[in-house]
Amino acid sequence: MTAFKHDEFSYRYPHNVYGHVPGSHSGSSLGTGDRFAGFADLFDYPDPRRIDIRASVRNNMANGGISANDRWLVRRFQQRSTVTLWLLADMSKSMSVSNVNHQRLANLAHMIAHSAIGLGDKFALAGFDSHWRQDISIMPTRQRNMSTIAADLIEQAAPASAPGSEGLIEAANMISSPHAMVFLASDFCCDISIIEKTLRKLSHYTVIPIVWQHDDVDHLPSHAGWTEMRDAETGQHHAVWMRPTMKKRWQSAMDEHFEKLSTCFMRHRIRPLLVDGEVTGEQLTHYFMGMKKS
Amino acid sequence: MSLSHQSRMILSALTMIIVLLLLLAALLLPKIERNIKVMDILFVVDITQSMNVADATIDEQVVTRIEWAKHYTRETLAALPCGNHAGLAVFSESRSLVLMNPVEVCDNYHDISQMLSKVDGTMAWAQSSEVSKAVFTAIKAVDLIKPEPSIVFLTDGHESPPIHDTLFPKFRGDLGKVTGVFVGVGGEDLLPIPKRDEKGNSIGFWGVNEVLHRDVYLSGRADLDQRPRTEHLSSQKQSHLETLADMVGFDYVTSPERAKTLIKALANTAKPRQQLVNYDLSPWLSAAALFLLILVYFPLQVLRWK
């Protein structure tokens, strides 16, 4: 078991949450909370502790003085509610090329679980490669030690049995919580259509894509001469004689892919978080601070 | 493989540059001169009549001693590395007759083995067999050959007429000046000696009364020699050859099976001569190049996948 940094980030669910379990996000249900949500008649809400005398008097005066059918108004508040933080973790082989690796993914999982459970929210995990990885999945839970368990699960995961990231769609189907923030951690080196399909499916959740960027040399290892390569996913051998025109074609293919990806995110009004190397709590905090409050 | 792609590429490039330089050296380096040790050897083959006793074996076949001696000499000639020199002599009566001075074995193998095939009992110029004296004459003869060869004396050690231990001829040369090896031929059992006429035809065996049984200088003093009368029979006289070898400072191997035994004994006793040869380094250089190149191209992933 590796020791994980107890890094944290603060986040806020951008929408109102409906739910009877008290939490830390603006809920749509009324109850105890700090956010005023109007008045109600004492008869409807018999909670004399919250009688607002000033408001009642003002209301009665406005209706023509104190009379027998004066109404007593009770203050009402929105109840704070909980959400579930889902992590969809890409476990495919391309996620273990040099600076992008399972160790870092495990750190991320630890951080998300730690932050979520600390705030009283639930955490859930679904791993995927070419299929949904049941062995690297955790159903929504508030269990305190889940952060470490999740990290260990990822770190000690068996390697992918088949190339591809098609399991993403399957994993997305697992999300059943009514209110969820979905962290989608991947290098996004796969067909854009898979991403598109997944995002459509997750359209009523808040999706935070964490785009893990590979080093340039892990995409384009040489500028000149004979270059032999092995695809991290498929293990297929490729070899090219590198020269300026080849480099141009290669570079443009890369640019095209990532452009398509950002267009795709834009269409779904999602801002991706681009990272290389370790993901820190600070980065995520910043991300959420920048998130437009609706 | 823990090396990064970049370092692997650079390492390969450097190795290939070394390979290229090695190949260039193999192509351009002139031959270097080097001293190798060569031996000069004079094979003296006993051709006296006792050598016609068939009690030696080649590949489990019983052959006469002389056939065995010739076979063994030929084997040794073939096994000697190029550069060594070998000559041929025969021994009969009381002297060794040099037939050919030592010549380079590889270039002249055909000629030496041709000559060797002509060596047989019919060459003998007399019927006595005085081994010790023949050894002394061989040593004397070798003294006249330049460079002085070592002697390989192939004999059964049978002295005829016999000599008594106390009347052994004295060796007058310098002990250790001429080196050599006795190769004992023949078995341990006493066997009758075939009698041949001058043309080499078999005419029975030597009878008990046809040979001398006593040292001639001992005649009339039979009290000094009470040995049984067995001189018409012959075996490999090992103790006699040992005495003789001690006296002249030779080595002694008895009925060796492989040419290596003799060559090893020679290498131990003979004084090798330095000979300058042109030595080509290119095989070593290109072998090193090949080795490095195989390392470069060796699919290390095979090891990794295991």
Next chain:
Amino acid sequence: MSLMDLHWSQPYLLLLLPFALLPWFNHSQEKTIAWSAFVPKDPWSTTVGLSLKILSSIVLISLILGLAGPYEPEKKVERLGEGAEIVLLLDRSRSMDDAFAVKTQAALVSVGKKDSKRRVAKSYLTEFVKKRPDDRFGFVLFSSQAIKLLSLTYSKEAILATINANAIGKGLKDTNMPDALIKAAEMFEDQPYRGSRIVLLVSDGGQILTEEEEKKIASLYKRMKISINWIYMSSMVGVTLDASDSDSYLWEDLPERKLHDFFNSTGIPYQAFEARSLKTFAEAIDEINQQQYQTLIVEQTLPRVSKHQPFYIIAFLAMLALTFAQVYSAWGVRKAHE
């Protein structure tokens, strides 16, 4: 000269040839990349890759072939030369130990000294052999019987070693001239006729032959077209092979004279040289040397020729291309990392 005609001095090294396939299985210079979908398709690269692999295999194959020691085996070629096939017939009898060309009977008793006839014969014959590059020599040693010691050979080393060995030690018993002459002629038996055939007899005496022997010798020499040259080394000054007025009556029946007469009478090409002093011996040798130059088919052995050089050159050239490619590629990787 094709590959198949070559011989190999270390043929077991050819077992290494499968190593030439290594480059086709080698991936040790590979880089694991995240996604190969970005790698452009390029037919030109396929060609380059194929040629690089072929070049690597060529280097390995040529190196292994070169190391296996290819050579053209020694070849026997026949060429026309000038010379003769000569069988040396050397008297090994004890009388040859006597001093050569002494004036008095008393001086004869210097046995085995430097001036013995055998020693003198040896040193002049050695000179003679060395002067004649194309000749093929055989050697017959004779005393009480003759031994065909050295079959006709082109090896100067072998014949010189035999001549030198002949000078070592004392002489054997007596002389068996007829056997020697027959054995010498037999040396040419079963040999193709290549050119002038000579039996060079060096002796200090003769022998009276029986009629039967004479007949046999005469027919043998005629049939095989052999000529006889006799260098007669007389021990005492004055003895000649041809009769003359000043002869002592003792010399009339000398065996050497009888032999001389026999040779003259047979019609075999024959020439006698009477060596009376070192000078006349040298002259006799020179005369034979000058006379016996006739066209002769010489079988020459061309030594084995090592053929590894072309393989190393091929390996070097292919390696040069490969090294350039590798250095360039390594530089390209370095640049990508910058």
